Amino acid sequence: MEKKVLGYYGEQAALAYVRQEKGYHVRCCNYRNRLGEIDIIADDGHTLVFIEVKTRMTEAYGLPCEAVEQRKRRQITRVASAYLAQFDLWERPCRFDVIEVWPENGGQPAGRHIVHAFLAERR
Incomplete structure (x- = not known):
């Protein structure tokens, strides 16, 4: 599977998961600014969640989250800081999650949701 197609597949699977299974309100997908991109930004109750999606065909090079x-x-x-500033959301509690996705033979993706995968990092 081509890398772009695999990434899109993973993001769509993660999007369906956070909406249907977790009940998150998705604010946006593929939020971009001059600093980079965040795959999914969603509300989990009052908490703002920044989600990185990593999709892999195999674990030959390690787990997706290790990337x-x-x-x-x-x-x-x-x-995320730029997003908070743009929408004046500094008072909202936030967290960073990672969702790992692996395509399955039966058509249904397998995955793992790592809540609080990491803390905000500074230089």
């Missing part, structure tokens, strides 16, 4: 290394965490933190 969210320090540089990526810092980038997500900067983008």
